[in-house]
Amino acid sequence: MGMTMTQKILAEHADLDTVIAGQLIEAELDLVLGNDITTPVAIHEMDKMNYEDVFHKNKIALVMDHFIPNKDIKSAENCKCVRDFACKHEITNYFDVGQMGIEHALLPEKGLTVAGDVIIGADSHTCTYGALGAFSTGVGSTDMAAGMVTGKAWFKVPSAIRFNIVGNPSKWVSGKDIILHIIGMIGVDGALYKSMEFVGDGIKNLTMDDRFTIANMAIEAGAKNGIFPVDDLTITYLEEHSKRPYKIYEADEDAEYDGEYTIDLSKLQPTVAFPHLPENTKTFDEIKDVIKIDQAVIGSCTNGRINDLRIAAEILKGKNIAKNVRCIIIPATQAIYLQAMEEGLLKIFIEAGAIVSTPTCGPCLGGYMGILAAGERCISTTNRNFVGRMGHVDSEVYLASPAVAAASAITGAITCPCNL
Amino acid sequence: MNAKGKVFKYGDNVDTDVIIPARYLAIQDRKELARHCMEDIDVHFINEVKKGDIIVAERNFGCGSSREHAPLVIKEAGISCVIAETFARIFYRNAINIGLPIIECADAAKGIEKGDEVEVDFDSGMIYNHTKGTKYQGQSFPEFMQKIIKAEGLINYINEK
Numbered sequence: 001m002g003m004t005m006t007q008k009i010l011a012e013h014a015d016l017d018t019v020i021a022g023q024l025i026e027a028e029l030d031l032v033l034g035n036d037i038t039t040p041v042a043i044h045e046m047d048k049m050n051y052e053d054v055f056h057k058n059k060i061a062l063v064m065d066h067f068i069p070n071k072d073i074k075s076a077e078n079c080k081c082v083r084d085f086a087c088k089h090e091i092t093n094y095f096d097v098g099q100m101g102i103e104h105a106l107l108p109e110k111g112l113t114v115a116g117d118v119i120i121g122a123d124s125h126t127c128t129y130g131a132l133g134a135f136s137t138g139v140g141s142t143d144m145a146a147g148m149v150t151g152k153a154w155f156k157v158p159s160a161i162r163f164n165i166v167g168n169p170s171k172w173v174s175g176k177d178i179i180l181h182i183i184g185m186i187g188v189d190g191a192l193y194k195s196m197e198f199v200g201d202g203i204k205n206l207t208m209d210d211r212f213t214i215a216n217m218a219i220e221a222g223a224k225n226g227i228f229p230v231d232d233l234t235i236t237y238l239e240e241h242s243k244r245p246y247k248i249y250e251a252d253e254d255a256e257y258d259g260e261y262t263i264d265l266s267k268l269q270p271t272v273a274f275p276h277l278p279e280n281t282k283t284f285d286e287i288k289d290v291i292k293i294d295q296a297v298i299g300s301c302t303n304g305r306i307n308d309l310r311i312a313a314e315i316l317k318g319k320n321i322a323k324n325v326r327c328i329i330i331p332a333t334q335a336i337y338l339q340a341m342e343e344g345l346l347k348i349f350i351e352a353g354a355i356v357s358t359p360t361c362g363p364c365l366g367g368y369m370g371i372l373a374a375g376e377r378c379i380s381t382t383n384r385n386f387v388g389r390m391g392h393v394d395s396e397v398y399l400a401s402p403a404v405a406a407a408s409a410i411t412g413a414i415t416c417p418c419n420l
Numbered sequence: 421m422n423a424k425g426k427v428f429k430y431g432d433n434v435d436t437d438v439i440i441p442a443r444y445l446a447i448q449d450r451k452e453l454a455r456h457c458m459e460d461i462d463v464h465f466i467n468e469v470k471k472g473d474i475i476v477a478e479r480n481f482g483c484g485s486s487r488e489h490a491p492l493v494i495k496e497a498g499i500s501c502v503i504a505e506t507f508a509r510i511f512y513r514n515a516i517n518i519g520l521p522i523i524e525c526a527d528a529a530k531g532i533e534k535g536d537e538v539e540v541d542f543d544s545g546m547i548y549n550h551t552k553g554t555k556y557q558g559q560s561f562p563e564f565m566q567k568i569i570k571a572e573g574l575i576n577y578i579n580e581k
Contacts, residue, residue, distance in 0.1 A: 024562075037445050041488055044448075048575050067446060074446035124486040124510055140488035140514035142574050188433055189480035193509050222480060224509055277433060365442040365485070384484060386437040388460040 002252025004160040006195040009135040013118040021159035032147040033121030036064040040081045041141035055151030061093040063103040066361045071368040101333025101359045104128035104301035111242025115230045127218045131211035133230035158224045160195035162257040165202035167266035172417045175210030176401035179217040180271040184281030192222035209307040220278040273399035284416040295378040296409035299330025300364045303381035308402040313345040315406040316352040322412030327354035366390045379408045421542045423500035425472035429534040435484040454496035471498035476532045482511025491515040505529040519572035525558035
């Protein structure tokens with residue numbers, strides 16, 4: 001029996017010729033990632049271990065991005081804990097204020113994640129790097145601690161669901177609409193413990209930013225990882241961003257899948273996930289009521305990349321944010337921020353009445369920089385709309401693309417950009 | 421190894437944001453953190469929970485974030501076992517790694533109600549509902565996972581090896 005793309009990467013990193021779904025393996029890690037929330041817990045665990053040094057100072061990435069610039073004394077102490085650790089162990093890839101960005105936008109941009117890698121990160125959206133043809137998955141702080149010391153992690157080899165992507169998306173349909181459509185179809189546990197393997201002719205019509213968005217939200221369907229094949233666009237991206245060697249894996253022709261779906265991009269429409277689960281999706285023909293909003297957030301590891309900002313700027317240019325709506329735009333990295341400035345996007349945002357922030361995860365998880373009061377409603381390009389996710393338990397988050405969020409910020413109600 | 425206690429019952433997709441909201445994640449002291457366990461889904465939980473009590477939920481328990489704080493606060497609050505139809509994968513891994521016993525059993529998840537007295541035998545995977553006089557066969561742990569739980573977590577297990 002053949003192996004899936006994910007299984008082939010895992011087999012090679014476990015020094016095995018072949019693996020099967022359900023097999024427990026120990027794999028070599030190419031990168032171990034943590035942030036300012038999860039790394040202090042990992043350091044606390046490492047203190048209990050008999051170790052002298054980390055397994056490889058170049059293969060650990062520590063990104064201060066959730067509550068930074070420090071939102072309060074406790075978050076300042078967490079960052080200091082990680083900073084001291086990074087200094088003591090001479091961690092090469094430590095990113096603090098000035099160099100930091102939202103981790104899952106930053107690491108590919110810095111060339112730290114390439115095709116064929118096995119990556120664990122103490123952050124659930126670590127699955128983002130599957131867009132580059134890597135196996136990457138979220139773990140907790142204890143796994144991160146063990147990974148930082150040993151350079152290895154145990155995995156149960158996943159089975160896979162195959163998504164055959166065909167067709168060409170229409171003007172206002174982007175990666176976010178595609179992944180929300182898929183989650184709406186299979187549910188928030190539709191790919192539980194499994195890989196989501198994306199294949200098909202339609203992938204060539206997706207930008208790298210679209211692919212990052214899709215892989216990023218694989219976890220919202222319960223998946224262990226999401227993964228894309230490596231094509232010319234991926235190779236161009238890898239060669240522009242990284243000096244590390246990469247390796248291209250392909251699924252065997254006789255690989256077995258637990259299920260298969262065909263997604264025709266030409267049939268998809270802008271999609272919104274209603275509270276309080278990412279699977280509660282609706283297209284605009286199904287939205288009958290006027291849903292007024294108090295806030296719009298455009299950013300995050302899901303949708304804070306340059307293409308996302310360009311789409312938002314295209315819609316916001318020369319327009320005004322609706323009265324009584326706060327529009328918060330967060331470029332995901334310093335490089336994206338700079339590029340947005342050079343392209344004149346920031347001017348468009350500020351003139352429309354939006355604010356532009358330094359990179360941070362802040363509002364996505366209700367940390368800071370846009371907390372909602374009871375009864376308030378936000379349209380957001382982030383990835384979760386759970387109860388209380390962005391603030392008060394009686395607030396609401398609607399998930400959508402940057403195009404829908406920008407259009408809604410102008411009208412003050414959830415709006416399809418095609419209706420502007 | 422057994423767990424025994426009174427049941428707190430929840431439904432599908434109990435996510436890590438309601439288990440421990442992100443607004444508390446900067447807190448490092450576990451006792452202080454655990455005072456907010458389940459706060460956004462059940463404000464009475466933390467005042468009513470007693471050492472040994474059991475959480476029973478339905479599908480996809482622990483979905484969402486990778487925060488290990490979620491199983492940590494459940495354990496710190498005194499919960500001896502979580503039973504669910506299925507668990508989100510990162511939560512499952514984290515629970516094992518920190519030594520919080522969890523067990524998958526669809527029938528138990530459906531049949532057990534809030535307030536029932538329940539006992540779990542980890543060696544056999546049997547779940548006994550003493551209030552209703554029923555029993556269920558849950559999935560027992562592979563040996564290495566039992567060892568990790570007995571050692572109270574992966575780090576102690578690695579140190580003991």
